[in-house]
Amino acid sequence: MATRYMDAELVGKRMSSRVRKNTGWKGLFFASTLFGLVVLAVLLVRIFTQGIEYINIDFLMNHLSTDASRAGIMGAILGTAWLMVVVIPVTMVIGVGTAIYLELYAKKGKLQSFIATNISNLAGVPSIVYGLLGLTLFVRTLEFGNVILAGGLTLSLLVLPIVIVAAQEALRAVPGNLSEASYGMGATKWQTVRRIILPAALPGILTGAILALSRAIGETAPLTVLGIPALLIPFPEGIFDTFTALPMQIYYWTIDASLVAEYANLAAATIIVLLVLLFLLNSIAILIRNKFQQRY
Amino acid sequence: MSTVMTKAINLKLVRNDNERSEPEVQKEVVYDTKGLNLWYGETHALKNINMDIREKEVTAIIGPSGCGKSTYLKTLNRMVELVPIVKTSGQITYKGKNILDKSFRVEDLRTQVGMVFQKANPFPKSIYENIAYGPKIHGIKNKKILDEIVENSLRGAFIWDELKDRLNDNAYGLSGGQQQRLCIARCLAVEPNVILMDEPTSALDPKSTLRIEELVQELKKDYAIVIVTHNMQQAARISDKTAFFLNGEIIEYDKTDHIFNNPADERTGDYISGRFG
Ligand SMILES: Nc1ncnc2c1ncn2[C@@H]1O[C@H](COP(=O)(O)OP(=O)(O)OP(=O)(O)O)[C@@H](O)[C@H]1O
């Protein structure tokens, strides 16, 4: 028999210290998770206790007003909803289209990886820079003015990289033997993409879309750059109307809280509305995703 | 192992003796490969392959791992092109036309040449949709016709009785052997002329293997079948001709009886009897 290198006695002695270390690390990881959870909980509790009593039908349905007791956020809710009407189709079509091209059609080479890397980099560009881009391109050059279309397109640019990267990953994760089976029966590339690859990648794509949407719905910086007015009386009725949005409203009320103390409470109430809206949108996306979730 | 094999070979011999009295009819050539070379980048994976494949015959391809069997099979339906670095030279004619010609439409080729893969690869869809996929992409929409195709294909793969009550179940709920037979049925649904099989039974138990072998015998009445296998008994049992590949070359290609009983090349004999590979 060969020489034995494992000294049973030594191994046994070391064992207890290894097990202790194991427990220690586990505790550390748990503590990091706990930290995040606690901060989040404190934040939520703080906002809810401050804002919840201000939420009522009038607050939700009224026009904006300088008078805190009469102010309502319907305009901002509609503005945010209209923004989503622009952002969702634009990012899904362009984002998924780009991902399909890069992942499935483009020749794998230097150029393709150069483009892919740069898209990932774009995801890290500060949102205010996108605001400036939107201001120059949509508001001034294309002369849309500071309307919903301009805001929506700016936010779309901002979140496109997130959608593209997520969709690329989802497409890449579809097992190659599924598309092989499809090609093997004489399917064209487009048939294979449409009927096999896209359905299999859909859950992953939607996960990316959820992330992107949550980001877009809460962005303030690019909208301030576009010059969205603080007070706006008429409700927006289409994508060519001027607007305000929930995060903008929160921003202005928070700033003005030094003038009128009650504004801070209105801001808190608006945050709750924004969170609920976000939660609703995410739930819808998750429902769609689960419906399409397939095992493979 | 060796006794089983001898038995199989003996069976072959007996059958062969019986057949000898009849005049031999040469079947029609489906595929004719001439001077085929294939490179994966710098790797010369297929070297000067010459081989014809005939209708209503089972052609087995054997050889050690990495010798180019799968590569050759995938060249026959140009699936190998999915690997971007592949380069080929030489020609493969299918029914008289060179399929390596870039103007040859791969979709046409793959409609006429079905493929069954080593690992069963059903779509994450229902059993019905798996079978209906092929006809659908070729434009058949009529529900009644699709129903018929599904039934016939499943019957053709001898799996209709097992599956007829669960056509709407997800194909992933089937056992490995059932999945593989489902994939064969899916391949039949497109009504190909040739079926390429890459180690179709390598992940299956003996019973499922036997069923697929029986199926191959049945299918051969209508189709040309090319099957890659690591299982010598299987090659001896089910094939009419056998090609022995080694390092990207064809060492020997002949009637299966010759290959297994008196191979012309020493290396063929060594490989078959398990002395290497
Ligand atoms: N996608 C690829 N890229 C580069 N080289 C490859 C690729 N596929 C196969 N090869 C090489 O080509 C040669 C033949 O491979 P092939 O898969 O045809 O072997 P095989 O005979 O089917 O083997 P096995 O019995 O293990 O399935 C091997 O040397 C392999 O490394």
Ligand SMILES: [Mg+2]
């Ligand atoms: Mg192989």
